[in-house]
Amino acid sequence: EKVSVEVLDHLEHLALVDFRDSEGVERLQKAIQFADQLHEVNTEGVEPMDSVVEDRCLYLREDDVTEGNCTKELLENAREKVEEYFVAPAGNIPLPKLGERETFLQGS
Amino acid sequence: LAPWVPVVGLEIHAQISSNSKLFSGSQVQFAAPPNSLVSFFDASLPGTLPVLNRRCVEAAVMTGLALNCSINKKSLFDRKHYFYADLPTGYQITQQRVPIAVNGSLSYSLCMDNKMSQMVTKTVRIKQIQLEQDSGKSLHDDARRQTLVDLNRAGVGLMEVVMEPDMCCGEEAAAAVRELQLILQTLGSSQAVMAEGQLRVDANVSVHHPGEPYGVRTEVKNINSIRFLAKAIDYEIQRQIEELENGGTILNETRAFDSRLGCTVPMRDKEGKQDYRFMPEPNLPPLILYDAKSLPANMNHEQVINIDWIRERLPDLPSVKREKLVEQYGILPEHSFTLLNEDGLADFFENVVEQTQMKPKKVIGWILKDLLSYLKQHSLSVKESPVSSLLLADLLNLLEKKVISSTAAKQVLAELWKGEGKTPLEIVKEQKLQLLQDQKELEQICQAVIDGQENE
Numbered sequence: 001e002k003v004s005v006e007v008l009d010h011l012e013h014l015a016l017v018d019f020r021d022s023e024g025v026e027r028l029q030k031a032i033q034f035a036d037q038l039h040e041v042n043t044e045g046v047e048p049m050d051s052v053v054e055d056r057c058l059y060l061r062e063d064d065v066t067e068g069n070c071t072k073e074l075l076e077n078a079r080e081k082v083e084e085y086f087v088a089p090a091g092n093i094p095l096p097k098l099g100e101r102e103t104f105l106q107g108s
Numbered sequence: 109l110a111p112w113v114p115v116v117g118l119e120i121h122a123q124i125s126s127n128s129k130l131f132s133g134s135q136v137q138f139a140a141p142p143n144s145l146v147s148f149f150d151a152s153l154p155g156t157l158p159v160l161n162r163r164c165v166e167a168a169v170m171t172g173l174a175l176n177c178s179i180n181k182k183s184l185f186d187r188k189h190y191f192y193a194d195l196p197t198g199y200q201i202t203q204q205r206v207p208i209a210v211n212g213s214l215s216y217s218l219c220m221d222n223k224m225s226q227m228v229t230k231t232v233r234i235k236q237i238q239l240e241q242d243s244g245k246s247l248h249d250d251a252r253r254q255t256l257v258d259l260n261r262a263g264v265g266l267m268e269v270v271m272e273p274d275m276c277c278g279e280e281a282a283a284a285v286r287e288l289q290l291i292l293q294t295l296g297s298s299q300a301v302m303a304e305g306q307l308r309v310d311a312n313v314s315v316h317h318p319g320e321p322y323g324v325r326t327e328v329k330n331i332n333s334i335r336f337l338a339k340a341i342d343y344e345i346q347r348q349i350e351e352l353e354n355g356g357t358i359l360n361e362t363r364a365f366d367s368r369l370g371c372t373v374p375m376r377d378k379e380g381k382q383d384y385r386f387m388p389e390p391n392l393p394p395l396i397l398y399d400a401k402s403l404p405a406n407m408n409h410e411q412v413i414n415i416d417w418i419r420e421r422l423p424d425l426p427s428v429k430r431e432k433l434v435e436q437y438g439i440l441p442e443h444s445f446t447l448l449n450e451d452g453l454a455d456f457f458e459n460v461v462e463q464t465q466m467k468p469k470k471v472i473g474w475i476l477k478d479l480l481s482y483l484k485q486h487s488l489s490v491k492e493s494p495v496s497s498l499l500l501a502d503l504l505n506l507l508e509k510k511v512i513s514s515t516a517a518k519q520v521l522a523e524l525w526k527g528e529g530k531t532p533l534e535i536v537k538e539q540k541l542q543l544l545q546d547q548k549e550l551e552q553i554c555q556a557v558i559d560g561q562e563n564e
Contacts, residue, residue, distance in 0.1 A: 010383070014189070014383055014385060015189075015385075016191070050388040050390075051388060051390055051393065053390075053393045054393055054394060055393070056393045057393065057396075057411065058160060058392060058393045058394065058395050058396065059159060059160070059411070060160055060161075060162035060165065060410070060411055060413070061128075061133070061159045061160060061161050061162060062162060062163075062410070063126050063127045063128055063161055063162060063163035063164075064127060064128060064133065065127050065128050065133060065134070065135040066128070066133035067128075067132055067133040067134045067147035067148075067149075068133070068134035068135055068144065068145045068146055068147055069144055069145075070146070070147075070148075071141070071142075071143045071144050071146070074143055074146060074148075074151050074259075075143065077151075077153075082254075082256055083142070084141065084142045084143055084144075085142050085143070085247070085256035085257060085258055086143070086193075086256070086257040086258075086259070087254050087255070087256060087257070088193035088246075088254065088255045088256075088257050089193070089253075089254065089255065090248065090249075090250070090253045090254055090255055091255070092191055092192065092193075
């Protein structure tokens, strides 16, 4: 069962990934197939495990101020800044729709 | 025309009152130089990890207990993904699968027909309370078509309180939120000041005909005060009714409240329905809470949160405080409401009662009518009152001992209000307001008046 173009387009919007070419899409298909092997195991009545640290103790930190005050260092990473604010575009710039952007997916 | 049943649910975000953030050690403070309260983790620099703040967990447990919730002894953290400039990680750490508290309730009171003497108690179910991160702040510079981002708020701990759609109008929602605000302030888990963004409310509104399924709901955001909350909800209910009665349909959309125009408008369009791709937060194991029974023997107590220990130390909630005031002082329930509604007023009242011979039932009139109206007229809080509880008690003692009349007392209060440092007795002497008690003197005055009449 192949992943549809709609789903691939949806993923490109959501995660801003670019499947780039048939190899990229093929890699995704293979990853899904690999994960699907889980269905071969009978997991009835078994709680899903979503982390190998599930039985570790979650460390609780005391409520003390120990960090911050490094404005200069943080802003060194900013391409643009205005008086110690990071500068971003006016709003989210959405990925253009399928027919309007250069993408490998169009042809499929 | 068939009647309409409005349905209102609320999602409330309360900023946790703590020194540092939910998952990092940077400071929590309103109004600081931009990006000065930001750690590497808050800025989402690679290689940083979340470390849970104990105080934030305690705040959520306290709040859950105060709202009659079941506290989940095991709760989980998840990532909610979306892109926005003030969310540097591209996801918010929240509790979507198993939140820290569920299935609670909140009781609040309403005045029927605006008469304080007819109060009704209503209840709203609390679906859940979850811990989550706040985002940074975006300042939109429309002139230069850019957004300025300040991450000081990014990562501050929030409690999201979800109220089931058990309310039917703006007034009910406002009363419920007000009571929640008082509870949070009493617990100290949040200062809940709406004006400083410590309490943010989104309303879910729909209408339907009795007996029919619920209508399509809209979400109303950008509500900055309790007063506007009621207005926004009532406007949206009306808008939906009018739309449907004119044969239109309601879109499942997000609308913003425009306080200037007093209406709701569709928000900047979100490209279709949001898909947050929730996934477990891989860097945080489950949060385990204990109670007296399950307390582990050998654990470091700094790593253990005991629900029963927290429950034993909960302060009296507003509803309990009100009952105690009514019982102890013989005042009316609606009086106790007003006393708790003004910050510091209940303490002021009790201080006056302690220092005066006047009965509490009489004192309350002076507090709620005279003192409170002065405060309101001059937009002062109780803390800023130029008349202290001591001064008022002194004044009421003079009245009680019949040194002055009630009318004179009001005159003295007006003078005290000027805050010139004079005592009530000094003002009485200055303005010669003492009641005459001497029988002979009174007879002389009456005789003089009669004589004066006879001469006309």
